[in-house]
Amino acid sequence: MKTTRTALALWKIPKLVGGIVILLLSACAKNTPTTSQAPAQASPQVKEEIGFRVPVDYYKLDNGLKVVLSRDTTSPTVVVAVYYNIGFRIEPKDRTGFAHLFEHMMFQGSNNLGKMEFIRLVQRNGGTLNGSTRFDFTNYFEILPAHKLETALWAEADRMKGLAITQENLTNQQGVVKSEVRVNVLNQPYGGFPWLDMPQYANENWYNAHNFYGDLKDLDAATLEDVKKFFDTYYAPNNAAIAIVGDFKPEEAKAMVQKYFSGIKPATLPAQPDISEPKQVKEKRFVKKDSLANKPALAFAYHMPPRNTPEYYAMGLIDQILLQGDDSKLYQTLVQKKGYTGSVSGGINYLGNMFNYNGPMLWMGNLIHDSTVPADSIVTVLDKAVADLKNQGVDQATIDRALVKIRSSLYDNLVGFYGFGRADLLASFALFDDNPARINDLEAEFKKVTPALIKKTAEEYLQPTNRTILTVDPLAPQTK
Known part of the structure; x- marks a missing residue:
């Protein structure tokens, strides 16, 4: 692919060195007495949370x-x-x-x-x-x-x-x-x-x-x-x-x-087709033959909650808890403890991010694993991680860690690539919601997610009946 353009959405916004450069800040105003004056009565410190807001x-x-x-x-x-x-x-x-x-x-x-x-x-x-x-x-x-x-x-x-x-x-x-x-x-x-x-x-x-x-x-x-x-x-x-x-x-x-x-004429737009997805009621399993692969691979996908619902934001945090980063539950088990694979990838909307789409979507994860590891062993780890969310739930500290991670990702996008990440969200929200100012509400929506909502969302959407498992079966190249 040429560096000037990419035909399909396989590029990502580069991460900035040093991570977040814009975070929520706090300011503290203090009364400091001078040496020539008697101390005045102490005033309570005034703390004001200053939230970064994108001009729109x-x-x-x-x-x-x-x-x-x-x-x-x-x-x-x-x-x-x-x-x-x-x-x-x-x-x-x-x-x-x-x-x-x-x-x-x-x-x-x-x-x-x-x-x-x-x-x-x-x-x-x-x-x-x-x-x-x-x-x-x-x-x-x-x-x-x-x-x-x-x-x-x-x-x-x-x-x-x-x-x-x-x-x-x-x-x-x-x-x-x-x-x-x-x-x-x-x-x-x-x-x-x-x-x-x-x-x-x-x-x-x-x-x-x-x-x-x-x-x-x-x-x-x-x-x-x-x-x-x-x-x-x-x-x-x-x-x-x-x-x-x-x-x-x-x-x-x-x-x-x-x-x-302003002088460009508008068009008569056709009616939008129905892109709704019927509710999945049975787990799907498929095998893809790949003669070029040298190891087996596995991917899983769950249908997402509707966009902009409370459960949608809860799934954003579940993604952080289960899949994103070295501290995620699936990485810790599949990579660190079991050694089934060297990495686990995944997320919401592989061709973008969880904000720039407008229709049915999948939460997916995937990994390439050793041929000695049965696919069912990986699914068992996934099931255990999901069962813990449903049965044990998460505490507020876990949600707070997930919030830090998703906020870091969000603000990385907003300041990344000379502002393109910001332009991407603004244009998407204008197209899909007629409201680009939504960009300033995202963090607050994630903060509304409670342990109870995480549990409810996991119980409703992380069911095997809502899941598809796809495995790659490597085959020896055919000889001529």
């Missing part, structure tokens, strides 16, 4: 474009992130991988920028850029010196107005995507495991369960008419949000957004 200026243009501004003068840079409310979850049937293919097409030229000139424009102005396709959106962003904000806005508006949709570009990008599928999935040990595989096994609704990277025959079947229709339908201002984060003057930024985006 949110409005909409007349054509429906959602705009979020968040000023941050920490460094003389600016992030422009454009999110379209179209991900691979609702791409056309018989066109698997089409949303991802179209992401490639967005770099092939527009009204005033020729093929690949968008990338060169950003790079020559000292910036970097990327794009990705996720479950519920496709995004494009640039990070530039602050004085180049107008350049980024002009370029993004230019391709929103009109894309260079030609048969040559389509044929070329079909080949690029097919090559990417072969390299990243088909010819890779553990290719697609479990981020691409598990949704197909665990879900029933086609929209959640199809191969979103794309079957090669479906990629070949995409026509120029398909591409034009897709662009006209989904790449419209009333189906998009733009987040601007960094060192800028708000009034100047608003004037630029108005100048370049």
